[in-house]
Amino acid sequence: MTDKRRNRLLIILTVAAIGLIAFYMLYQLNPDILFYQLPSRTKRVVAIVIVAVAIAVSTVIFQTIVNNRILTPSIMGLDSVYMFIQTSIIFFAGATSTLLLDNRINYFVSVILLVIFTVLVFKYLFKFTGNNVFLLLLIGIILGTFFGNLASFMQLLIDPQDFMVLQSRMFGSFSSVNEQLLLFTSIIIIILLIIVFKDFGSLDVLALGREHAVNLGVNYDRKVSQLLIIIAILVSISTALVGPIMFLGLLVVNIAHEIFETFRHRYMIIGTMLFSTIALLLGQMVVQFVFNNNIELSIIINLVGGLYFIYLVLKRSQK
Template sequence: MHSRSKLLMLAAIAAGLIAAYICIGSYWDFNYIIPSRIRKIFAIILTGCAIAFSSLIFQTITNNRILTPNVLGLDSLYLMIQTAVVFAMGAKTLTMMQNHVNFVVSLVAMVLFSAVLFHLILRRGRQNMYFLLLIGMIFGTLFGSFTSFMQMLIDPNEFQVLQDKMFASFNNVNVHLLWVSFVLVVLCGLYYLRFAKFMDVMLLGRDQAVNLGVDYNRVVRHLLLIVVILVSVSTALVGPITFLGLLVVNVAYQFFDTYRHTILIPGAMLISVVFLTGGQLLVERVFQFSVPLSVIINFAGGIYFIYLLLKESRAW
């Protein structure tokens, strides 16, 4: 099947799942149910596209298909910020804090942390990408340790409030934050167009890209900025979904059997929307909200990650 036909098929599946999610059991209540579900679908599409887009760019930069932007420690930083608010000021503060304040604080903290990290590491030499990943993993572990320490000390009732922030949720997304996130994602997409022509070449590796005339260090810095903003927006909007990027990008590689980013990027976005919409349908219709969507995604993604590791080890 041709790649464009596969894209159309995925688009049809995504549209069918979206229509099913909006219509099933809605009783055409235009006062509450339909607007609420449309808001959730908007958040699902926005988050799915941002995570798929950023993960594919990140894997191209690192030339590694089992890495995702989560290795930079952004998810751990987000959880540490939420925990620190509860630890220092109590769960009431986190509950009463306006959504846009929490969103802005989390977004700015993650972007600033990444900017400082990039400035300190990526300015020095050609092998700094791997050093950046190592430092990101160390900081992620450090943030996770601080988070666990604070969670041990807070009151169990306050920890129950904090748990809502530990798992991605599309149930209480603020409409105003959706529009702000949409604008940021679109701006990142437009900025990416300046570097889209280099992506297929960069997949060959640093040396080959430089030999073919790509200003590798400059392109990598700009692409990493796009990745960080996209990941920060999706995490601050709905919460962390660890394995979604790994899952959808590798499925896109296998499904399309091509290395052209003009096909892989929209394909990964559509697969992400299909997974998230189908997962939300399972959460609401089968599990009756007893299991968070992020748990289902991380469970499937974790199994797939183990499969990829075993596959790579056999290749060696």
């Protein structure tokens, strides 16, 4: 595929995403409650775009570093750590704690703890393991399993009514996003996007592998450490904002690879952002207009993404 066709495809995807946003905003509007519906839908659309961008960018960069299209940042156990944080709050402070009920406080506490965890795992363990990415992944999987099991153990001990409160945090949802958090999160996303967009060339070189990147003049260790911190922040803020959505990154990045047929990050990152936005918008419309909000969006995304993951594993095993 030529660059001209890729640019045309990006334009088509942009128009499709804008069209879906307009359709979602206008579908089944009730004039009697218009002043409630429009702000509510606007808030969800902004949250969807934020999460779509964060997951798409973090997954593309992570797969570039590890040179594997099946792995995503969630393999490092961030979802398990997030659930451990929420479970710990209820276990030690109760379901009526301000740490849980105040979305702003819960968001900042979750983000800070998630970033600390990921920076420790990604950056310092990266140096400790002698810059061995796969050993880093193994340690991340072990830590994720540990925190997941610890959270499950505490969930067995808490009061059933408290567990019902916790259950709402187990699945990604755009229904109860705090408006004040959207502005703060958007500013962080924009700053990180500017940093990433200025570094497309280095990302393309990193995709060639460590030896080639070093030979071409890239400070591999320093660059990977910087990118891992960016991944940590992106994954942390999206998870703290709406909850865990495990398989979205895997799904949209691999679709972008298949369609754009390139490893150039200019197309991969922008294309994946658009695919991610479209996927979340379609999923939200199914949840809201078909199932009447009786199911969480993350369940649909994880079902489709899980099936696609199995397909990728089987496809690779046949090669």
